[in-house]
Amino acid sequence: MIDGQCDPDFAKVGTAFTANFRERGELGAAVAVYQHGRKVVDLWGGWADLEQTRPWQRNTIVCMMSVGKGMAALCVWILIDRGMIDPERPVAHYWPGFGQAGKEAITVATLLAGKAGLLYADHAPDGAGYDWAVMIDALERQEPEWVPGEKHGYHSATAGYLFGELVRRVDGRPIDQFLREEITGPLQVDYGYGASWADPDCIADIIPNPNSHTFVQTRDPNTKLGRAWRMRPPSDDHYNDERMRSGLLPSTNGHGNARSVARIYAALAEGGTLDDVRLIGRQTVDRMRTESWFGTCEMTDRIFRYGYGFFLNEPNMSPMGPNPRAFGHPGAGGSLGFADPENGIAFSYSPSLMCEGGGLGDRCRALSEAVYA
Structure with a gap:
């Protein structure tokens, strides 16, 4: 398996991964770890569908949801690193239409x-999420x-558009193209917004969990998350919808696998460069993981610790080992990618079965803890 x-x-990572299947209800997943730029764990197993007809293969990818917001933030930081964006300047300097309504x-x-x-995005029609121009307006x-x-x-819902449009206004390329040409292509990894670039037979299904806070609240228009995500077109199966796999919704439809996301974070763990591919400089890595707030989130009412486009290590919601300076981005249901520069560690986990609750779940926690065990 x-x-x-x-x-x-x-x-111990392998032991925890096996235990996830035997004891914690894992259906199909992958986990990967880099240490000082070298891949030391690359495991996958289980099934790519609920019916258990398609085994999870080495090249299986899955929607890692909000992990994609970290990728979008990294795109912005690349332009900051190159001097094309000054983080202290108003967004409207680069994107004039942004400068209205307060x-x-x-x-x-x-x-x-x-x-x-x-x-x-209250001014967008219901279900307009895949229409970039409408959402930006x-x-x-x-x-x-x-x-x-x-x-x-x-x-939760808007960061992908906001970061993506800022990149487009400054660089000229849509964020999916920028990501491909500046990050995933040079690092030779399988990750992108949507999955039109991948073999359809290699895409694992997301299995919703009725006890997932995100799954429940985004479907209820009376919640704050429901208000935010009403721009998502109606569907009985949002996460596996054809539009999810073909459109551009960078807040949530990044598809990839643990091996690929861990490799991107390995570059960040090594100061921004891996195998002669330079994404950003070491000082930029430190700027993006500087704490901006630690407290109750106005969207989710959960306790988050946040940097600049990335979550910071926080034991309850974003467990990333013992280093408080570790940083990365989780995805709804339990997926995660993070970098720990002080220890030279990069980690990622990409499951198909969503976890319960509002955090990353026991399967992800068991794996991230085993890295340091």
Whole structure:
């Protein structure tokens, strides 16, 4: 059932991965770990569908959901690193249409920090999520939920559009093209927004969990998450919808696998460069993982610890080992990618079966803890 490789020094990761299937209800998943730029764990196993007709293969990919917001933030940071974006300048300097409805003074740093108050796209029609132009127009007209900079909240549905449009305005390329040409192509990894680039037979299904807070709340328009995600077109199976696999919705439809996401974070763990591919500089890595807030999120009412476009290590919601300076991005249902530069560790987990609750679940936690065991 389980295939791949596991360095003897990280044997406990393999043990935890096996235990996930035997004891914690795992259906199909992959886990990968890099240490000092070297891949030391690359395991996969189980099934790519609920009916258990398609085995999980080495090249299986799955929707890793909000892990994609970290990738979008990294795209912005690449442009900051190159001097093309000044994080202290207003977003409207680069994107003039953004500067209305109380958003004129919002800086790039405020946007990256989740302090802009742009949790919703209320001016967009229901179900318009895959129409980029409509969503950008709606966000240009959107009023912040609070005076920008005074509160903080996870921009669950909107971050992908906001980061993506900023990249497009500065660089000229849509964010999916930028990601492909500047990150995933040079690092030779299987990750992208949507999955039209992949063999359809290699795409694992997401199996929703009725006890997942995200799954439940995004389907209820009376919740804050429901208000934020009403732009998602109606579907009986959002996560496996054809539009999810072909459109551009960078807040949630990044598809890939643990091996690929771990390799991207391995570059960040090594100061921004891996195998002669330079993404950003070491000082930029430190800027993006500087704590911007630690407290109750205005969107989810959960306790988050946040940097600039990335979650910071926090034992309850984002467990990333013992180093408080580790950083990365989780995805709804339990997927995760993170970097721990001080220990030279990069980690990722890509499951198909969503976990329960509002965190990353016991399967992800068991794996991330085993890395350091």
